[in-house]
Amino acid sequence: MTKKERAGIIIEILEKEYPDTGCSLEFDEPWKLLVSVRLAAQCTDERVNIVVKELYKKYDSPQALAEASPEDIEKIVRPCGLGKSKARDIHKCMNQIVHDFGGKVPDNFDDLMSLAGVGRKSANLIMGDIYGKPAIVTDTHCIRLVNRMGLVDGIKDPTKVERELWKIIPPEKSNDFCHRLVDHGRAVCKAREPECEKCALNFSCKKR
CATH class of the missing domain: 1.10.340.30 (Hypothetical protein; domain 2)
Structure with missing residues (x-):
């Protein structure tokens, strides 16, 4: 399975797990x-x-x-x-x-x-x-999860992670994909005590 194929499967699963994703920072302008x-x-x-x-x-x-x-x-x-x-x-x-x-x-x-x-x-x-354009936000959740999922290989530098993800994430899916990584990182795939037993993505997890 290529990383692009793996990413496609992960995106589908995250869409089902977190259908109503979005930025958790509140703003109206x-x-x-x-x-x-x-x-x-x-x-x-x-x-x-x-x-x-x-x-x-x-x-x-x-x-x-x-x-x-x-x-x-x-x-x-x-x-x-x-x-x-x-x-x-x-x-x-x-x-x-x-x-x-x-x-x-x-x-x-x-x-x-x-x-x-x-x-x-x-x-x-x-x-x-704001502008609905393709975007990949490499915050701490994103970097941790895409390494665990095998979408990148031991890369921790945000710019390098972003560059690798652009190669495999469809642009139209990119923004919501990153928000869903945050959702999953907070709810399940936590930094110190990940709840692997209830993770829908454990099939793809290097940590597990």
């Missing part, structure tokens, strides 16, 4: 996802969803965040960890959105990568969840 994904670094999505409620009560637009001081932003986002650097990135990013992109989150990968605090993972998330 594109710029809010951009803020949340920066805060989510080394922080749980659940905590981010709580913290941003207070942030958006005080700053309800990219313009408002751009005009705020990084220090004031930090006071609110500190519970997410790395408050100083995250606040600085959010402030600079929102300034770029306002002054370089007319207040709108850009819809192409290179422009997204030019924003403060935005790396490949964040750019892919925006491309997939």
Whole structure:
């Protein structure tokens, strides 16, 4: 069985296991996802969803965040960890959105990568969840699971994992596939104590 064939089977199973997948960061405007994904670094999505409620009560637009001081932003986002650097990135990013992109989150990968605090993972998330374009988000769940499933071979570097997955994951399936990996990683294929006995993918698991 080729990796592409294996990936096709895994995609079908994950679609049945997690039919209603999606981003667990809560947002109703594109710029809010951009803020949340920066805060989510080394922080749980659940905590981010709580913290941003207070942030958006005080700053309800990219313009408002751009005009705020990084220090004031930090006071609110500190519970997410790395408050100083995250606040600085959010402030600079929102300034770029306002002054370089007319207040709108850009819809192409290179422009997204030019924003403060935005790396490949964040750019892919925006491309997939906001603009509905093919996207592979190589977060910790993705990297752990695709190695266990044998879709990549001992690769831990996110960019290299992404590159390998583009070869075998159909573009139209890519975004939901990554969300379903997160679902499965949280529910079953956990980092320390995976529940292998109830895993629908244990046939393909190197760990097992």
